[in-house]
Amino acid sequence: MCNHYQTDLDAIPTWKEYIGATDDPPFSETKIDVWPKYQGLVSRIDGGKKILDTMQWGVPLTMKGKRENTTVTKRITNVRNLKSPFWRSMLTKPEQRCLVPFDRFAEPKPKAGREEVWFMVNEAPVSAFAGIWRKSDEGNVYAFLTCEPNPLVKPIHPKAMPVILHPDDYDKWLAGDDVEDFAVPFPSQLMSISD
Numbered sequence: 001m002c003n004h005y006q007t008d009l010d011a012i013p014t015w016k017e018y019i020g021a022t023d024d025p026p027f028s029e030t031k032i033d034v035w036p037k038y039q040g041l042v043s044r045i046d047g048g049k050k051i052l053d054t055m056q057w058g059v060p061l062t063m064k065g066k067r068e069n070t071t072v073t074k075r076i077t078n079v080r081n082l083k084s085p086f087w088r089s090m091l092t093k094p095e096q097r098c099l100v101p102f103d104r105f106a107e108p109k110p111k112a113g114r115e116e117v118w119f120m121v122n123e124a125p126v127s128a129f130a131g132i133w134r135k136s137d138e139g140n141v142y143a144f145l146t147c148e149p150n151p152l153v154k155p156i157h158p159k160a161m162p163v164i165l166h167p168d169d170y171d172k173w174l175a176g177d178d179v180e181d182f183a184v185p186f187p188s189q190l191m192s193i194s195d
Contacts, residue, residue, distance in 0.1 A: 002077075002078060002105050002106065002107060002146070002157075002161070002162050003035065003036055003077055003078075004033070004034070004035055004105070004106040004116065005034050005102045005104065005105035005106065005129075005162075006032055006033055006034065006102065006103055006104050006105075007032060007034060007040065007041055007101055007102055007103060007126075008032060008103045008125070008126070009032060011103055011125040011126045012041065012052075012101065012126065014125050014126060034057055034102075035057070036057055036058045036075050036077050037056060037057065037058055037075055038056070038057055039054045039055065039056060039057075040054065040055060040056075040057045040100065040142065041053070041054055041100075041101055042054070042055055042098040042099065042100055042101075042131055042133060042142050043098060043099040043101065043128070044097070044098040044099070044133060044174070045094075045095065045097075045174055050174075053098075053140070055133055055139070055140040055141055055142045056075075056136075056138060056139060056140070056141045056142075057075075057077055057141070057142060057143070058075025058076060058077045058141060058143065059075065059076045059077075059134065059136070059141050059142070059143045060073050060074070060075060060076075060136055060137075060138070060141065061073065061074050061075075061076050061086065075141075076143055077143050077144075078143060078144065078145075078146045078160070078162070079091075079132065079143050079144065079145045079146065080146050080160060082145070082179055082180065082183060087132070090132040090133070090134055091132060091179050092176075092179075093176070094174065094175055094176030096132050096133060096134055097130075097131070097132055097133075097173055097174050097176060098131040098132065098133045098142055098174075099128040099129070099130070099131060099165065099170055099173065099174065100128060100129040100130075100131040100142065100144050101126050101127070101128055102126070102127060102128070102129060103120060103124075103125060103126055103127070104118045104119060104120040104194050105118070105119055105120075105129075105162055106118050106119075107119070107153065107156045107157040107161075108156075108157070109156065110156065117156045117193060118193065118194040118195070119152065119153060119161075119191055119192070119193060119194065120191065120192060120193075120194045121164060121186070121190060121191055122190055122191060122192055127164055127165075128164070128165050128167075128170060129144035129145070129162045129163060129164060129165070130144060130145045130163040130164075130165050130173050130182050130183075131143065131144040131145070132144070132145075144162055144163065145162070145163035145179070145182070145183055146160040146161060146162055146163060147160065147161065147162075147163050147183045147184055147185055148160065148161075148184075148185055149161040149185060150185035150186060150187065150188040150191070151188045152188035152191050152192075152193070153185075153188070153191075161185060161186075163182055163183055163184075163186075164186035165182065166186075169182065
C-alpha cells in the first residue's frame, strides 16, 4: 500500500501548463514528500475548469473503538475495494474525481525496516494517480485508487500498486468514465525503479 510519494514542485509548472490550469497553485502547505495527513496537490474540475488545489491526503473513516462508547478515526489513503459503499458515493460522481500529480512513489522494501523502493514513470517529469476527493470536517481530503501490481512493483509489494493514469485518460477520468476501466496496472515497461 503506497503511503509515501513525492511531488517535485519545480515540475509543477509543466503540469499546470499540461492541464491548462489558469490559477496559481497554493504551494504554501504542499511538501515535496507527501505522507498521510500531509497536504498534497490535486487537480480537479471546479466551475467547469481545471484547477490545482491542495488537500489533506487521507479520507477520514470513523469506526467503533475497542472500548465501549469510543470511536477511532483512521485516514484511508488508498481505495482498494471499488464496490465499497464508503467509496461508491465518490467514485460515481465526476465532480468528486481528481488527479494526484507525483513524480515518484514508494513501497516498503520487504524485510528491510523503513527502507523504501521508489518507482517512477519513465520520461515523465510528472504523472498522475487516479484520485477521488470530498469535503470533511477538516477541509477537503483525497485518496487514490489502487489495483493489482505490475511485474515491476509486484516483487516489492505483491498486493497492490497505485492506479497511474495515461495522460490520454486524464480527461476521461475527470469526466466520470467507468471506474473499472482505469483500475489496471500501469505497464511496467514504461516504469523504472528510481534511486
